[in-house]
Amino acid sequence: MRYPFKNLISATLTVVALLGGVAVSQATLIAPSSYDMPNGYGTSVGGEYNYWDTTYTGLGNKTADGAPLTGGTGKLTDGVIAAHSWEWNDADGLPHTESSLLGDGPYVGWTWGDPTITFHFADLVDIDTITFYVDDPANDRYGNPRGGVAAPENFIIGGSTYAVNSPSPGTGPLAVRFAELDLQDIEDLTVTLDREVSASMFWVFMSEVTFDDGRNPAPVPEPSSLLLVAMGGVALSFLRYRRGN
Structure with a gap:
């Protein structure tokens, strides 16, 4: 039974459309099972608002400044990355x-x-890359970081210091990414935010932290590669069609 050539083309283009949306594989994210830290601070120490980890699932007072939080997870690993600075102005x-x-x-x-x-972490893990999502707001009308908030000067990861190259003045939420860390067989990892303290900078804000192992699973062909394969299929179909007629 023979099918019209136009049907072969239609079928091939359908495959391209379906496969064209396949994303290229990325490194595997590693989710912490819990984290321990001091709770954030707020109005009791001069903040305009309260910056607590109110979704924390472990032990500790989630609405007390600096209270020790242990055995749970919360804002720092919930997948929610702040889209704006803690305070910002719109286009108007x-x-x-x-x-x-x-x-x-x-x-x-x-x-x-x-x-x-x-x-x-629930098991021993290898960590290649850590990304910290912090706030680095634009300056206020006096030329100072808004509300005294600035990106950390350094991150101390497992005892090693990594400098933060942040723009000056700040521009808003900042993804600080450290790659090729080569941290192996990690069960517990300590991170310190080394604040850049001055008369105009004294707060650090963070909304999310992600970890990945830097290892890509079997690569998925990119859409351009899929298109070449599909075009080859069209050519073969055309040759077979001509031979059959």
């Missing part, structure tokens, strides 16, 4: 905030000491 110059007195904004913020967070 109108002010907005990502924070509230309830502490339910996306950021956890610290202003007392350099916060240390210990991440725990």
Whole structure:
């Protein structure tokens, strides 16, 4: 039984359309089973709002400044990355905030000491890359970081110091990524946010932390490769069609 050549082309293009949406594979994300840290701070130490880890699932007072939190997870690993600075202006110059007195904004913020967070993993893991999503807001009208918030000066990861290359002045939420760390057989990992403290900078805000192993699974062909395969299929179909007629 023979099918018209146009049907062969139609079928091939359908395959291209279906496969064209397949994404190229990426490194595997590693989810911590829990993390321990001091809770964020807020109005009791001069903050305009409260910057607590109110979704934390472990032990500790989630609405107390600096309270020790242990054995759970919360904002830092919930997959929610802040889209704006803690306070920002829209295109019309109108002010907005990502924070509230309830502490339910996306950021956890610290202003007392350099916060240390210990991440725990259910199994031994190898970590290649860590990405920290912090706030690095634009300057206020006086030329200072808005609200005294700035990206950390350094991250201390497992005892090693990694400098943060942040723009000056800040431009908003910043993804600080450290790759090729080659951390092997990790069960617990301690990270310290080394604040850049000055008269105008004394807060650090973070909304998310991600870890990956840097290892790609079997690669998936990119859409351009799939198109070449499909075009070859069309050519073969055409030759067979001509021979059969």
